[in-house]
Structure formats: C-alpha cells, structure tokens
Amino acid sequence: MAADNAVNAAERLRDxxxxxxxxxxxxxxxDAEGMTVGELAAERRNLFTGGFTTPVLALSxxxxxxxxxxxxxxxxxxxxxxxxxxxxxMAPQLFQRQIEHGAWGITLAVPHxxxxxxxxxxxxxxxxxxxxxxxxxxxxxxxxxxxxxFRFICYVDSVRGVELMDxxxxxxxxxxxxxxxxxxxxxxxxxxxxxxxxxxxxxxxAVAAADTLRLVGxxxxxxxxxxxxxxxxxxxxxxxxxxxxxxxxxxRFADLDEIVVSAGGSAWFDAVAEAFSEIPELxxxxxxxxxxGAYVSHDDGHYKHLTPFNRVPEEGALHPAFRLWAQVxxxxxxxxxxxxxxxxxxxxxxxxxxxxxxxxxxxxEIRAATGVSVTGLSDQHGWLRTxxxxxxxxxxxxxxxxxxxCTSFDKWQLIPLVEADGTVVDFVRTFF
Ligand SMILES: Cc1ncc(COP(=O)(O)O)c(C=O)c1O
Numbered sequence: 013m014a015a016d017n018a019v020n021a022a023e024r025l026r027d028x029x030x031x032x033x034x035x036x037x038x039x040x041x042x043d044a045e046g047m048t049v050g051e052l053a054a055e056r057r058n059l060f061t062g063g064f065t066t067p068v069l070a071l072s073x074x075x076x077x078x079x080x081x082x083x084x085x086x087x088x089x090x091x092x093x094x095x096x097x098x099x100x101x102m103a104p105q106l107f108q109r110q111i112e113h114g115a116w117g118i119t120l121a122v123p124h125x126x127x128x129x130x131x132x133x134x135x136x137x138x139x140x141x142x143x144x145x146x147x148x149x150x151x152x153x154x155x156x157x158x159x160x161x162f163r164f165i166c167y168v169d170s171v172r173g174v175e176l177m178d179x180x181x182x183x184x185x186x187x188x189x190x191x192x193x194x195x196x197x198x199x200x201x202x203x204x205x206x207x208x209x210x211x212x213x214x215x216x217x218a219v220a221a222a223d224t225l226r227l228v229g230x231x232x233x234x235x236x237x238x239x240x241x242x243x244x245x246x247x248x249x250x251x252x253x254x255x256x257x258x259x260x261x262x263x264r265f266a267d268l269d270e271i272v273v274s275a276g277g278s279a280w281f282d283a284v285a286e287a288f289s290e291i292p293e294l295x296x297x298x299x300x301x302x303x304x305g306a307y308v309s310h311d312d313g314h315y316k317h318l319t320p321f322n323r324v325p326e327e328g329a330l331h332p333a334f335r336l337w338a339q340v341x342x343x344x345x346x347x348x349x350x351x352x353x354x355x356x357x358x359x360x361x362x363x364x365x366x367x368x369x370x371x372x373x374x375x376x377e378i379r380a381a382t383g384v385s386v387t388g389l390s391d392q393h394g395w396l397r398t399x400x401x402x403x404x405x406x407x408x409x410x411x412x413x414x415x416x417x418c419t420s421f422d423k424w425q426l427i428p429l430v431e432a433d434g435t436v437v438d439f440v441r442t443f444f
Pocket of ligand 1 (some may be wrong): 097100232276277279303304305307
C-alpha cells in the first residue's frame with residue numbers, strides 16, 4: 013500500500029507537466045492555449061517577448077535554488093531537522109525540492125493542506141495546529157492505516173481538544189495512535205497554545221489517558237511572542253525547552269524512539285538554533301524541528317528586514333525570488349501613473365510592493381525605477397507616484413518586489429520560473 017501511494021504521488025507530480033495551459037492561469041501566453049505546461053516550459057520562452065500577458069508574477073530560478081540550499085546548510089550546521097512550512101507556497105513541486113534539499117518533512121496548518129501534501133507523496137507531516145475536525149481525523153486515521161511509513165504529528169492545546177480527537181479517532185477505528193505535541197503559547201495575549209506549564213501537564217495527562225494519541229514532545233511559535241526582541245524570544249524559547257526537560261523528567265516520553273521539539277519561522281531561526289543547542293541529553297534522542305516557510309522565496313519587505321541573516325551575515329543571505337511585472341496602463345498626470353496589478357496580484361497585508369525596475373516598452377531596455385513609488389493598490393490597479401516627471405510611459409512594464417511570501421504565492425496558480433536573462437524554464441503549480 014505504501015509503495016502504491018509513492019507511485020501515485022510520483023505520477024501526480026509528473027502529471028503537473030501534462031496539465032493544459034488555458035484561461036485558468038493568469039499571465040500565460042494566449043497563443044500557448046492548449047499546450048501542456050511541460051511543452052510550454054520546453055519552449056524556453058522569454059518572459060518579456062514570449063507572449064506572456066501582464067500582470068505576471070515571476071519566480072527567480074536561481075534565487076529559489078539558492079534559498080533552498082542555504083536553509084539546508086543552515087539546518088545541518090545547527091543540528092536542526094527541517095519541516096518547512098508548506099502553507100507558504102502550497103506548491104508540491106517546491107515541497108519535493110525542499111525534501112530533496114534535506115527536509116525531514118513538511119509543516120502544514122489545516123486539513124486541506126495536509127491532503128494536498130499526501131496526494132503528492134509527503135511522508136512526514138507536522139500540522140502546526142490542534143486538529144479537532146472529525147471528518148479530517150477520520151481521513152487521517154485512514155491514511156495512517158493505509159501507509160505504515162506515514163508519520164504525522166500535530167499540536168494539542170486543550171483537554172477538550174484531546175477529548176474531541178480521541179472520540180473522533182476511536183469512532184474511525186484508528187489502528188495506530190496519532191502523535192501529538194503540546195503547544196506552549198508564546199506569552200500573554202499571544203495566539204494559540206497553552207498559557208501555563210501546569211496546564212501543559214494537565215493536557216499531557218489527558219493524552220496519556222487516550223489510547224488513540226501518543227505524546228511525543230512540545231512545540232510553539234516564537235513568531236507570535238508579543239513585543240518580540242532577542243530577549244523576549246530567547247526567554248520564551250527557554251520556557252519551551254524547560255517544559256520539554258520537565259516532561260522528560262516526569263517520564264512523559266517513556267518508550268519513544270525520539271522526542272520532538274519544534275519552533276521557528278523565518279524571523280528567529282538563529283534564536284531557535286541557539287536555544288535548541290542547549291537542550292540537555294534526554295531519555296531518547298531529540299528531533300529539533302525548525303519550521304521556516306517564508307525563506308523559500310524570501311521577500312523585498314517584511315522578511316528582508318526581519319531575517320536572522322541580518323544578525324549573522326557570516327552564515328549567508330537569502331535572496332528575494334519574486335518579481336511582479338505589471339504594465340503601465342494610464343499616465344494621467346506628470347505625478348501619477350497606474351499599472352494593471354492590484355490586490356488580486358500582489359501581497360498587500362504587510363507592505364505595498366516596491367517599484368524596482370522599468371522595462372521600456374519601445375526598446376526593451378531595463379533601468380532602475382528611480383523616482384517611482386507604489387502608493388496604493390485597488391483590486392486591479394496599482395497606484396504609482398512619479399517624482400521629477402519619473403521617466404515612465406504607458407506600455408512600460410514595471411518590475412516590483414513584494415513583501416510577504418505567503419500572500420504572494422496564494423494569488424497565483426501557475427507561476428513561471430524564470431532565469432536571470434528572462435528565460436522561462438518551468439512553472440510552479442500552487443494549490444490554495
Ligand atoms: C505555527 C507556525 N509555524 C511556522 C511558521 C512559519 O513562519 P514563517 O512564515 O516566518 O517562515 C508560521 C507562519 O505563520 C506559523 O504560524
């Protein structure tokens with residue numbers, strides 16, 4: 013059965029190249045209608061001259077590869093296992109490349125995402141949420157039964173949650189227990205997660221009483237620490253590791269092959285690496301699971317400012333991999349211009365896009381977008397302000413950097429993977 017799943021998953025991945033190019037996918041060349049994605053990729057068209065329409069989001073092939081390799085090296089150097097958060101891209105092709113780059117598994121947030129990952133053969137899933145959805149738990153029990161090699165871990169953060177999980181899994185006739193980690197909240201006023209260590213023990217007791225569940229560790233998300241600073245994040249991470257040690261001392265992890273501790277997005281993995289390096293020897297080997305997701309494309313805004321590599325430049329630097337190309341469709345005054353890319357196309361929840369380069373409509377020359385700034389987004393328009401007359405004309409393409417990978421990927425179903433000279437070498441399919 014496990015082998016069947018692997019064959020189906022490999023086929024599904026290959027089938028992505030057999031999908032037809034058509035109206036479902038924004039930005040793709042109208043004259044490629046009816047070709048398969050693989051056939052179009054094989055033509056190695058140029059993003060600017062190969063018939064693509066605007067707006068179109070481009071993912072840099074070189075920067076993507078660089079980021080994948082850099083985080084593999086980082087995790088290895090710091091003794092961390094890696095389960096990159098898949099909700100960022102929801103792209104099985106990228107999950108596959110993350111696994112090829114040493115990832116232990118993929119982190120996800122909700123049942124649908126887990127189903128996408130399973131459909132594409134992901135064998136280890138860390139669901140960074142409490143899972144109390146009975147139909148999803150029935151599905152999970154079926155997956156675990158059908159494939160002895162499938163490993164699944166999720167959060168628990170309440171006794172009620174444990175009871176609901178136990179009831180649904182018992183009803184489903186689950187034949188092996190679901191592995192759970194107690195989620196420690198990141199402080200007062202933070203998001204999900206248990207607020208006190210005493211409550212964590214109550215939940216561990218509830219798990220111990222449930223035949224359908226097995227406690228394998230603790231986890232949390234330092235990205236939600238209120239007023240995050242190296243001090244507050246470090247202090248919370250040490251609460252998390254102390255809880256792990258206390259659970260172990262209290263024999264909560266008896267008979268495990270490995271104990272799991274997990275934290276870490278893309279803003280504090282240096283602090284996570286440091287705190288996890290201090291974990292003493294426990295009753296079983298400890299799998300230290302990092303869950304960064306945004307690193308994969310990185311960005312030109314939020315994460316550019318927050319990346320730990322700003323603090324440890326000697327360990328490398330991520331490269332922003334997205335560039336959104338939009339066309340100037342109106343230039344009504346010397347200070348105003350409008351593109352055809354709006355909220356449907358660009359992330360806007362953290363920052364507006366950044367005008368970076370202009371491709372001249374007549375000459376094809378690319379120059380810096382000096383004096384051009386994005387001041388707003390409508391649904392289908394980008395508002396630009398041009399200083400000093402800013403050399404921008406109707407028909408020019410504007411290349412923009414984006415802020416926030418997760419809300420960039422989700423606006424595009426098929427994203428051209430583009431080399432530095434503009435050659436489109438492949439397409440990345442997303443499933444949101
Ligand atoms: C629980 C959890 N873990 C990991 C991550 C990944 O963090 P990042 O997006 O900074 O890479 C997130 C992101 O929201 C998260 O919510």
